[in-house]
Amino acid sequence: MAEDREVDLLIAGAGPAGMAAALVAALEGLNVLLCEKSGQVGGTGSTSAGTLWIPGNRQSRAAGFDDSAADADRYLDALIGRDTNRALRDAYLTTGPDAIDYFSSRTELKFLPCGPHPDYRSNMPGAAFAGRAIVPQPFDGRLLGDAFARVRPPIPEFMVLGGMMVGKADIPPLLNRYRSLSDFSYAAKLFIRYLTDRLRYRRGTRLMMGNALVGRLFYSLRQRDVPILFDARLAGLTGDRNGISGARISVGGREITVRARKGVVLATGGYGRNKRWRNAFMPQPVPVHSMSHAGNTGDGLTLGESLGAAVAPEHCTSGLWTPVSVTRRSDGSEGLFPHLAMDRAKPGLIAVNAAGRRFVNEACSYHDFVLAMFESHKTEPAIPAFLICDAPFLRRYGLGAVYPGHRNIASFKRSGYLTSAATLDDLAAKLCIDADGLRATVKRHNGFAITGIDTDFGKGETDLNRFNGDAACKPNPCIGTLAAPPFYAVTVWPADIAVSSGLATDADARVLAGDGRPIPGLYACGNDMASVMGGSYPGPGTTLGPALVFAYRAAMHARDAA
Ligand SMILES: Cc1cc2nc3c(=O)[nH]c(=O)nc-3n(C[C@H](O)[C@H](O)[C@H](O)COP(=O)(O)OP(=O)(O)OC[C@H]3O[C@@H](n4cnc5c(N)ncnc54)[C@H](O)[C@@H]3O)c2cc1C
Numbered sequence: 001m002a003e004d005r006e007v008d009l010l011i012a013g014a015g016p017a018g019m020a021a022a023l024v025a026a027l028e029g030l031n032v033l034l035c036e037k038s039g040q041v042g043g044t045g046s047t048s049a050g051t052l053w054i055p056g057n058r059q060s061r062a063a064g065f066d067d068s069a070a071d072a073d074r075y076l077d078a079l080i081g082r083d084t085n086r087a088l089r090d091a092y093l094t095t096g097p098d099a100i101d102y103f104s105s106r107t108e109l110k111f112l113p114c115g116p117h118p119d120y121r122s123n124m125p126g127a128a129f130a131g132r133a134i135v136p137q138p139f140d141g142r143l144l145g146d147a148f149a150r151v152r153p154p155i156p157e158f159m160v161l162g163g164m165m166v167g168k169a170d171i172p173p174l175l176n177r178y179r180s181l182s183d184f185s186y187a188a189k190l191f192i193r194y195l196t197d198r199l200r201y202r203r204g205t206r207l208m209m210g211n212a213l214v215g216r217l218f219y220s221l222r223q224r225d226v227p228i229l230f231d232a233r234l235a236g237l238t239g240d241r242n243g244i245s246g247a248r249i250s251v252g253g254r255e256i257t258v259r260a261r262k263g264v265v266l267a268t269g270g271y272g273r274n275k276r277w278r279n280a281f282m283p284q285p286v287p288v289h290s291m292s293h294a295g296n297t298g299d300g301l302t303l304g305e306s307l308g309a310a311v312a313p314e315h316c317t318s319g320l321w322t323p324v325s326v327t328r329r330s331d332g333s334e335g336l337f338p339h340l341a342m343d344r345a346k347p348g349l350i351a352v353n354a355a356g357r358r359f360v361n362e363a364c365s366y367h368d369f370v371l372a373m374f375e376s377h378k379t380e381p382a383i384p385a386f387l388i389c390d391a392p393f394l395r396r397y398g399l400g401a402v403y404p405g406h407r408n409i410a411s412f413k414r415s416g417y418l419t420s421a422a423t424l425d426d427l428a429a430k431l432c433i434d435a436d437g438l439r440a441t442v443k444r445h446n447g448f449a450i451t452g453i454d455t456d457f458g459k460g461e462t463d464l465n466r467f468n469g470d471a472a473c474k475p476n477p478c479i480g481t482l483a484a485p486p487f488y489a490v491t492v493w494p495a496d497i498a499v500s501s502g503l504a505t506d507a508d509a510r511v512l513a514g515d516g517r518p519i520p521g522l523y524a525c526g527n528d529m530a531s532v533m534g535g536s537y538p539g540p541g542t543t544l545g546p547a548l549v550f551a552y553r554a555a556m557h558a559r560d561a562a
Pocket of ligand 1: 012013014015018037043047048053233234268291293295300338497499540541543544545
């Protein structure tokens with residue numbers, strides 16, 4: 001490798017944002033170099049659900065789910081205010097569908113409409129029930145051959161049999177495989193494919209969700225011979241606030257200098273693993289858990305700031321949050337299970353704080369759930385909080401990492417993941433929470449199960465609540481009794497799945513200096529860029545949607561730059 005290189009565009013970080021920027025730039029004829037700090041592509045994106053929030057996308061419209069950018073704009077007005085990030089928001093809403101069509105028609109990055117997938121504040125004006133969320137088509141990792149090992153795997157908690165990915169549509173046939181011939185044959189095909197995969201690969205090659213997204217981006221980059229330097233950390237930028245001309249990259253203990261004629265794109269995934277930025281931006285007590293990729297140490301933000309770039313920290317809690325429970329993996333290490341959508345909204349679960357009191361509509365979005373933890377914690381400790389259910393609930397719906405119908409809950413009890421007790425009083429004692437409070441809360445909530453009305457938090461009243469509930473449960477799909485012992489609890493903590501504070505940019509993802517002027521030749525996208533959503537979480541795909549759209553805009557701008 002030569003010590004010095006010259007390219008048109010240098011991109012740092014091979015997560016979804018960086019790979020998308022590199023791909024568009026290469027397709028537009030630029031000479032591109034992508035450097036990635038770790039030995040694999042994908043970053044946090046590889047462990048994500050892979051959903052993109054793209055109002056007015058044509059894939060949904062073609063499937064009969066109509067939506068308009070104007071409605072989404074009204075929704076964002078209600079959520080974050082008319083003037084917040086106006087220029088960026090306009091750019092996002094107008095470019096979103098075009099960017100997705102560009103990827104779909106010119107690369108292997110193809111998408112499917114999710115159909116119904118409600119916005120997270122589905123009771124607000126302009127919110128959509130269907131039509132905004134899209135996901136990448138599943139991807140066959142075998143197409144990558146040996147390079148498949150370069151795709152970062154999902155978290156173990158999201159795989160079965162030690163390496164098989166399971167999508168939402170796979171769950172019912174897998175659970176019912178002994179109940180019908182068609183489900184049995186569906187499940188058998190999945191298992192056979194997986195077993196065959198394992199003869200050659202370290203995990204299953206049927207990639208879904210975020211793994212399909214990064215697999216498809218990586219495959220597309222390889223098809224165009226876009227060079228990726230692995231184990232290559234962006235270590236410094238050359239230039240100053242008047243213009244960036246390149247960067248220094250640390251590879252294998254050496255530093256190489258790259259001159260970048262059109263500029264440098266920062267896509268290093270934000271500061272989720274940087275203590276200094278966490279302490280500066282996040283609420284107290286600063287959450288100890290993060291689902292961000294371990295390499296996301298805020299390098300882009302730190303380098304940008306050192307040049308006088310503006311950092312936009314004003315977003316309300318500076319993170320996009322989920323409650324997580326702490327798992328014990330088979331190798332003894334700790335993992336995090338994100339309680340996104342499978343358990344909290346189901347009938348017969350409550351979330352309580354240390355006073356044994358509910359503090360939230362359990363069926364709200366994962367982001368809003370954690371905001372309520374922070375809020376409750378100001379007066380009654382809710383960090384951690386506790387998800388509580390009874391025995392029939394656990395069997396039917398599962399709880400966190402304990403999947404529905406799980407046959408070996410003893411191991412979860414032994415590891416301390418699951419707490420169980422024959423009475424609510426004993427459960428409260430084991431969790432060290434107020435027993436009188438818990439008893440009173442369960443009694444009151446059981447009353448709501450009969451009326452179907454949660455007079456405390458309105459659970460079951462929004463489209464989002466009901467979508468994740470159980471339609472078979474009447475009168476309210478999200479409210480059931482907790483009555484049949486043993487009772488179970490899982491402890492949950494706040495964790496960021498993404499960060500919303502980052503480098504301030506203009507609508508072309510150009511990083512802005514403190515005086516509001518763009519720094520020529522410096523771009524930021526993905527979590528390195530301050531979120532266009534102003535710290536709010538409007539719907540499924542709030543970070544990956546903007547990550548791809550602003551990566552596209554950055555690359556197009558760089559193409560046209562002098
Ligand atoms: C469980 C889970 C589910 C999620 N589901 C969704 C979802 O469905 N929809 C959605 O919108 N969002 C989702 N997210 C969030 C989403 O994954 C992230 O917001 C997204 O991956 C951010 O993309 P990125 O490219 O900015 O960063 P990343 O994907 O984290 O990639 C950053 C890359 O930069 C590299 N890097 C870091 N520093 C350097 C350096 N100095 N030099 C070179 N490389 C560097 C890292 O190694 C990493 O590979 C989810 C997250 C989690 C944890």
